[in-house]
Amino acid sequence: MFNLVDEAWIPAQHADGHVARVSLRTALVYADELVSLPVEPSTLLPAVLRQTLLPLMLGALGAPGTLDEWSVRHAEGRFSERERKLIDDHLDDQRSAFELFDEKWPFAQVGGLEAASGDTKPVSLLIPSVATGNNVPMFTAFAEAYPFSLSPQDAALWLLHAHCWDTAAIKTGARGDGQAAKGKTTGNPTGPLGQFGVIVPAGATLYETLILNTPVVPDGLSSEDRPQWQAAESGGPGWEARAALGLLDALTWQSRRIRLIPRETSGGLHVDRVVVCAGDRITAVRTEFEWHTAWTYTAKPKKGQAPLRPRRHRSGEHAWQGLATLLALGREEDGDGPRTSGLLQQIGKLETSGRVPPGLPLQLHTCGLVYGNQSAIVDDALADSLPLPVAALAADSRTRTAVLDAVEQADQTAQALNRLSADLRRAEGAEPVAWDKGQRPSVTFLQAVDVPMRRLLRGLQQASTDEERIEQGMEAWEQILSRLAWVTAHELLAAASPVSFLGRQKDGRTFRAALAMRSFGRTLNEILTREAQARQARSDATESAEDEA
Structure with missing residues (x-):
């Protein structure tokens, strides 16, 4: 037996920096003592949050009904002793549903599930980065024939991942599924998270992260809404296409019918075979139940x-x-x-x-x-x-304006570098690099800008109420952006053919390296106005000092 409530299976970073697996009980009750869930790959994070931690917390404590109630929970920084007792009691009540290998009701699976053909598949079917069937990733160290097994801890993680992210198309037909035909089920969509870009806000501790991912529900959770481990319809091979009944239903959506097949080995219990069949299809992604996408x-x-x-x-x-x-x-x-x-x-x-x-x-x-x-x-x-x-x-805040300006400046500068590259190529008599072929200078430039941008965002976090510091940060940002832009521009010029300095006529226009660089400089001055003004002020000061001398 392997019960997820008390067995350590979730990777967690502790306050002292070390990483060790924890149980669901530890992750929730002592969430304030854990920093984060450093799971790999990153797509496992929303799977663990949505399929287990968030619905368990909401089931034990309910959803906050107002912004004030949310704010009180956040300000506490930890679950109170009363809340810890409620979570503990709720986990005890639900504990039997979290047996990973129970014969009748295994967690997030269908007990006794069989393929119509009687076949099983390698457990690598659950892992997108490992070759299985038509899914053959490049640069993988594994072939489909390579024996592959998972510990119960990892099998639990990839089970949740499959419900959230599994690929679409044809799935094995389950024995007892009336909608299967010729041993297969067609028309399957991807898992629900595969249909949008996931956005997970996180705080300084796991407790903060849980609260930041908790929506305010003014009317409370619906009486019809329940997580998958309380839903009788997910206990058999049959499936349906329907809308989510509520927040808990959407978070724990069972997009596949799965059964992990464990076996005893010399190294303990392992999973090396699996049955994966069609599961429920969500008919519409509703804003009131889906909070993790734009x-x-x-x-x-x-x-x-x-x-x-x-x-x-x-x-x-x-x-x-x-x-x-x-x-x-x-x-x-x-x-x-x-x-x-x-x-x-x-x-x-x-x-x-x-x-x-x-x-x-x-x-x-x-x-x-x-x-x-x-x-x-x-x-x-x-x-x-x-x-x-x-x-x-916050609408119309100075910080918001600064962030949006910085992103736009980086994008406009990148586009200006692409135009410079195109003009230099025309000066050589060549055609510009097509947008979908080759590598454009904007790619390497934006890569170089990445670290300074993150440094700026971190600085704006700390100075969000100080307009003077915000302005100083933006001035420093423009200086860095200008320096990186000119480094890239000079690299383009150095790589240009000598012919580009003579120039060419095309469509009534003259293309010459000197003209291209001059045009780029004017454009950069229009984008980075603070840097242009500061440079002009330095130039004026130098001229004034020379005149006085």
Whole structure:
């Protein structure tokens, strides 16, 4: 037997820095003594939070009904003795549902589940980075024929991951599933988290992270709403397409019917075979139940579309490049476009009303999977983490303006470097690099900008109420951006052919290296106005000193 309530299976970083696995009971009751959950890959973090910790906490304590109630929980910094007792009692009540290998009711699985063919699959089917069937990742050390097994601790993590992120397309037909045909089930979507870009706010401790991921529910949780381990319909091979019944149902959605097959080995209990079949299909992602994604708002959607649709993260971008979306608060005057996640909107309201400190060390974790070939394989995994000043979530704050300006300046400078590259190539008689082919200078430039941007965001966290320090930070930011831009520009010039200095005529225009560099300099001055003014002031001061001499 392996019970997740009391067995240590979740990797956790403790206050003294060491990492050790903990049980569900320890992770919840002593959440204030744990810093974070350093699970790898990053897509495991929302799986553990959503499938176990958050619904268990909400089941024991209920959801806060007002911003004031949320604020009180956050300010405490830890669960009170009364709350710890409620969590302990709730875990004891639910303990039997968390047996990972129970014959009749294994946690998040279907007891006795069998494929119609009677076959089982390697447990590597649960892990996107390991070759299985059509999913053959590049640069993997494992082949499908390689014997692969998981400890009960890791099997539990990847079980949750499969419910959240599993690939789509054809699944093994389960014996007893009336909707299976010829031993297969077709038309399966990906797991629910695979359908959007996940955004998880995190605090200085696991307790803060749990509270930051807790939505305010004014009317309380619905009596029909329950987590998967209390839902009778997830106990058999059959499945259905339906809407989520509530927050707990959405958090613990069973997108697959799974059975882990353990065996005793000389090294203890291990899992090396698994049965994975079709599970429930969510018919619509509803904003009131889904708090971990940003949205795209359309006032006049097409027929059959909802006004709000979940957004995915863009491959190849740093998380800070999407800050315009993460800070899109959805005011009426904003019209169609992005809207940030419900949790970030809630944190913004809390900051505006003074219910959270302006220097709150908020960290955003973003993750997602990029699927290919009918979403039946995984092409890429996206993950990032960045500090976010909570004051930036307040409309019209100076910090918000600074953050958005910095992101826009980095983007405009990157585009200016792409235009410089295109002009230098035209001066040589070549065509510019196509946007979807080759490597453009903006890529290497934005990579160089990444560390300074994160340093700026961290500084704005600490100086969110000091306008003078914010302005000093922006001046320093523009100096760094200007220096990095000119380094890249001079590298482009050094790599240009000597022919580019003579120039060429094309479509009535003259393209010459000197003209291209001059144009780039003017554009950079228009983007980085503080740096241009400071440089002009230094130049004027030097001239004045020379005149006096």
